[in-house]
Amino acid sequence: MRIVVLVKAVPIVGNERLGDDRRVDRANGLEANGNDEYTMEAALKLTEAHGGEVTLLTMGPAAAAEALRKGLAMGAARAVHVSDPALAGSDARTTATVLAAAIRRLEYDLVFAGADTSDGLGGVVAPWLAALLGLPYLSYGSRIEPGPDGTTIQVRRLGARGYDLLEAPMPALVMGTQVLGEPRYPSLRGIMQARTKEIATWSLADLGIPAETVGAGVAGSRVTSTALPPPRAGATVVREAPDVAVARVIDFLAARRLI
Amino acid sequence: MPGAIWAIAELDDEGQPTRLAQELATLARGLAAEAGADATGVVLGAGAATVQAAGTAFATYLPTILTLDVPGTADHAAAAAAAPALAALVRERRPAVVLVGASPDGKDLAGALAGLLDRAVLVNGAAVRWADSAPAVEMSTFGGRLVTQSVPTVEEALILVRPGSVTAEPAAAPGTVTAVMPAATETLPLVRVVERVQAEAAAASIDDARIIVAGGRGVGGPDGFGVIRDLAEALGGAVGATRAVVDAGWIAYSQQIGQTGKIVKPALYLAVGISGAIQHKVGMQTSGTIVAINRDPDAPIVEFADLVVIGDLFEIVPRLTAALRARQA
Numbered sequence: 001m002r003i004v005v006l007v008k009a010v011p012i013v014g015n016e017r018l019g020d021d022r023r024v025d026r027a028n029g030l031e032a033n034g035n036d037e038y039t040m041e042a043a044l045k046l047t048e049a050h051g052g053e054v055t056l057l058t059m060g061p062a063a064a065a066e067a068l069r070k071g072l073a074m075g076a077a078r079a080v081h082v083s084d085p086a087l088a089g090s091d092a093r094t095t096a097t098v099l100a101a102a103i104r105r106l107e108y109d110l111v112f113a114g115a116d117t118s119d120g121l122g123g124v125v126a127p128w129l130a131a132l133l134g135l136p137y138l139s140y141g142s143r144i145e146p147g148p149d150g151t152t153i154q155v156r157r158l159g160a161r162g163y164d165l166l167e168a169p170m171p172a173l174v175m176g177t178q179v180l181g182e183p184r185y186p187s188l189r190g191i192m193q194a195r196t197k198e199i200a201t202w203s204l205a206d207l208g209i210p211a212e213t214v215g216a217g218v219a220g221s222r223v224t225s226t227a228l229p230p231p232r233a234g235a236t237v238v239r240e241a242p243d244v245a246v247a248r249v250i251d252f253l254a255a256r257r258l259i
Numbered sequence: 260m261p262g263a264i265w266a267i268a269e270l271d272d273e274g275q276p277t278r279l280a281q282e283l284a285t286l287a288r289g290l291a292a293e294a295g296a297d298a299t300g301v302v303l304g305a306g307a308a309t310v311q312a313a314g315t316a317f318a319t320y321l322p323t324i325l326t327l328d329v330p331g332t333a334d335h336a337a338a339a340a341a342a343p344a345l346a347a348l349v350r351e352r353r354p355a356v357v358l359v360g361a362s363p364d365g366k367d368l369a370g371a372l373a374g375l376l377d378r379a380v381l382v383n384g385a386a387v388r389w390a391d392s393a394p395a396v397e398m399s400t401f402g403g404r405l406v407t408q409s410v411p412t413v414e415e416a417l418i419l420v421r422p423g424s425v426t427a428e429p430a431a432a433p434g435t436v437t438a439v440m441p442a443a444t445e446t447l448p449l450v451r452v453v454e455r456v457q458a459e460a461a462a463a464s465i466d467d468a469r470i471i472v473a474g475g476r477g478v479g480g481p482d483g484f485g486v487i488r489d490l491a492e493a494l495g496g497a498v499g500a501t502r503a504v505v506d507a508g509w510i511a512y513s514q515q516i517g518q519t520g521k522i523v524k525p526a527l528y529l530a531v532g533i534s535g536a537i538q539h540k541v542g543m544q545t546s547g548t549i550v551a552i553n554r555d556p557d558a559p560i561v562e563f564a565d566l567v568v569i570g571d572l573f574e575i576v577p578r579l580t581a582a583l584r585a586r587q588a
Contacts, residue, residue, distance in 0.1 A: 013518055014537040016401040034519045034538075092380055093373070118518050118541070121400070122382035123361070124370035124419070127338060131374025136448040137339055139367050142512070154453070157336070158363075160513065161272065161461035165454040166336055172450075178502070178519040179512045220379030220416075221409040224395065229406050229545065235564045237556070242574040246582050249550065252566050256548055258470070258527045259494065259583065 001052035001146070003043040004103060005112045006126075007071060008033040009064035010119040022223040023089050023216070024119050026060065032067035035114030037183035039176040042144050043112050044075045044184070050146060053077040055106060059087065059098055065199055072194035073186030079197070080106070084204040089216025092120075096128040098214060101207040103133060110153060111173040115140065126175040136168030142179035261392065262355030262415070263297040264290045267345070267368070268317050269360050270302070274309050276317045278467045279360040281427035283420055284320035286387060287358055288430060293389035296355060299323045300434075301348070303341045305333035307438065314436035320427070322434040327441070336450040337364060342371035347441035349376060353415065356394050358387070361419040362466065369419050371447060379411035384420040385524075385545075394418060402518075402541025422467040423524045462514055463497040470496030470527045473516060473543070474504060477532020477553065477572055481509040486576045487531055493583040499523065501539045517542035532572050535560025552576065 009030040011017070019025040032040075043054045056071045056079040058064050068079040082102050087094065103111060111133075113126035130137035138155040142163060147154050153172050156163040158179065186194070204211050212218075236252070238245045253259045266287035268280040276284070284300050291298035300321040304310045310326035318324045327348065331340035349357060349372070359369040361383060373380045386397040390410075396418055398407050465471055472491040474484055484498070491498045498514055505515045516523055518538040528546035533539060535551070535558055543549070544563060551564040552572050561567050568575055 013402070013541060016404070018405065018407075022407075038519075092382065096374070115519075119401075120382065121522070122419070123363075123366035124373060124380060124382055127367050127370025128374045129370075130339075131342070131371050131447055134448060136450045137367070137371070138336065138450055139338075140363050158513065160464050160466075162456045162458040164336075164452045165456065166450050167453050168448065168450045172448075177512070178505075178515075182506070219412060221381050221396070221411050223407050223409050225408045227406045227408075229399070229403060232549075232563060232565060235551075235561055235567045237561070238566065238568045239556075239570075242570060242578050245568045245570060245575055246578045249566065249568060249579055250582055250586065252550070253527070253548075256527075258548060259586070 001047055001050050001110065002055070002108045003047060003052065003110045003112055004055045004057050004106055004108045005036070005040050005043045005071070005076065006099065007036045007040070007056050007058045007067055008117050009058060009060045009067040010117055013118050016119055018226060021089070022226060026063065030063045030067060032070060033114055033117045035116060035178065038178050038180040039112040039114050040071050040074060040076070041183040042176055042180040046144065055080065055108070057099065057102055057106070058082070059095060068199055069194055070186060072197045073190040074184055075190060077197070079199045081199050081201045082207070083201055084211070086204055086211035086215045089219060090214060091219040091221065092122055092125050092128060093220055094214040094218065095125050096132055098207065098209060099129055100132040101209055102202060105207070109170045111135065111171070113173065113175045115175060115177050126173065130173040133173065136172040137175070138166045138168055138172060139175040141174055141176040144174055144176065144180065261294050261296045262353050263299050264294065264356045264358070265354040266300050266321065266358045268300055268302045268313065269362060269364055270304055270313050274304065274313050276313060278427060279362055279422050280317065281320055282422065282425050283358045283360055284317060285427045286420065286425045288321060289425065290356065290387060290389050290394065294355070297323065299325060299354065301345065302326045303329055303332065303345060305330050311436065311438070318434040318436050319429045321430060324434055324436045325439045326436060327439060331449060334452050336452065338367035338371045339447040340449055342368060342375060342447055343443040343445050344441055346372055346375035346445070347443045348439060351441055355415060357417045359417065359419050361421045365419060369417060373417060375445060376417070379413045379416040381409055381411060381416060382419045384418050384424065386424050387418060387420060399545050402537070403544035421524070458511070462511065465497045465499050465514055465516065465521060465523055468497035468523070468525050470494045471499045471523060471525045472496050472529045472531065473499030473501070473533060474531050475501040475533030476503050478504070484510055486573065486580070490529070490576050490580045493580045496527070501533055530560055530564070531576060533560060534558045535563065
């Protein structure tokens with residue numbers, strides 16, 4: 001089973017900021033998007049159980065390679081890093097288009113993507129990519145297993161009240177959630193081995209994509225203003241005995257018409 | 260007259276428009292009034308009777324409803340089954356704005372639709388206004404630390420809108436419902452639903468809850484959630500949780516709030532035994548009112564709550580529940 005795992009290098013949660021150009025500042029420390037580590041783990045487990053290899057794929061600035069290095073230490077066989085100055089300020093359309101072009105150059109049975117990224121919160125790149133590649137799309141996975149005859153993939157899709165068991169022939173694109181299970185910590189041996197694993201760097205020219213068709217210049221939207229949210233007034237702290245404290249909570253909620 | 264504003268309805272298990280769908284419809288009506296355009300609702304589902312019934316319910320909110328019977332959505336993943344028909348309808352009628360809910364189903368549909376259409380796609384909308392002949396989308400970003408406003412760079416847009424953008428309000432008069440059957444020119448690979456499995460006792464959804472009572476490690480164990488559930492019930496709210504307690508198996512992932520769970524914006528967020536680590540904070544920071552009950556006066560949540568009660572949650576929460584019930588009686 002050959003699995004391509006999509007990884008987005010996002011600003012460290014809590015440190016995100018916009019640069020002067022009103023784009024997300026990606027020069028301030030990056031880490032693999034939280035949800036992507038769950039799909040990475042699921043891919044490693046599947047290849048360990050059924051054979052095959054994991055290839056990591058990211059699109060991002062030079063610093064994104066750090067997120068790949070950790071995945072290689074966890075056990076991925078190789079990584080591909082699509083990086084090009086012209087990709088700065090890319091929107092979901094460019095991201096989906098470029099990732100599709102990169103995936104077409106790889107051999108795979110499955111493509112994995114994590115649910116929402118912590119910086120963009122869009123959640124549309126994975127289904128968009130599936131549509132561009134003409135792949136079946138199985139989303140919000142809580143469990144991923146090969147089908148009975150080995151030619152299909154089965155995914156439990158989490159819903160509001162349980163799950164749907166989905167099945168599609170491979171190749172397919174699977175989007176997964178945290179419920180897939182905790183990512184492993186890289187072992188010391190894994191970290192050593194990762195140093196010699198290949199990270200292929202592909203430019204737009206390598207993918208045959210003209211620079212003027214991607215990036216900030218063709219983005220579907222532009223930021224017109226930014227503002228800080230109104231600050232909270234600061235908390236009222238209640239330290240009285242339980243009965244008094246409860247009465248104060250009730251008064252507070254009633255004054256705000258919440259009860 | 261500018262192109263129409265469309266709201267795509269998401270239906271619940273009973274085939275009725277969800278609260279998020281009702282909010283989108285209300286938002287579409289408001290935008291259309293500002294733009295001097297028509298507001299239209301679109302209902303997709305399997306079976307003519309099903310979409311007709313849902314269309315009639317959605318017509319409470321909008322003057323015009325178009326229904327599409329997409330039989331494939333009955334036993335296939337809905338987004339890929341429905342997107343080609345919806346894309347064909349969008350191409351045929353050219354609405355200026357298509358509003359889709361930023362729910363799991365909505366995001367799947369919007370992504371598939373985006374792959375079939377050539378439109379500006381704006382995600383994560385917290386509010387949408389009409390300004391200078393275009394929609395302006397407000398987004399709460401970086402865990403609520405920054406508010407940005409964006410506009411599309413081309414005329415036609417697809418906008419994903421989060422729960423809570425507006426308060427859903429029915430229109431003055433119900434609209435008309437028309438069944439349409441656009442000729443889809445493309446298809447997407449279908450994904451079969453082998454089985455639909457319902458959880459035994461599904462908890463109330465946190466997605467669009469007005470009140471959420473959330474528990475963290477401080478509740479001590481799965482049994483500790485009993486007092487959280489009781490309080491949520493007394494308040495008519497839903498139960499939320501932090502990642503730590505979901506990982507520990509005390510409560511289902513569907514209730515998880517934060518970085519790898521859901522982002523919520525209830526009117527009241529009651530955080531019980533939750534320290535307020537950044538991964539949780541980013542999921543609830545924009546809530547209307549935040550009340551925390553915590554033993555630790557130095558917990559990070561004290562920094563961004565409106566009211567903090569310092570004490571033992573097992574002494575405070577049951578008394579609060581009892582007091583609320585006594586007040587309602």
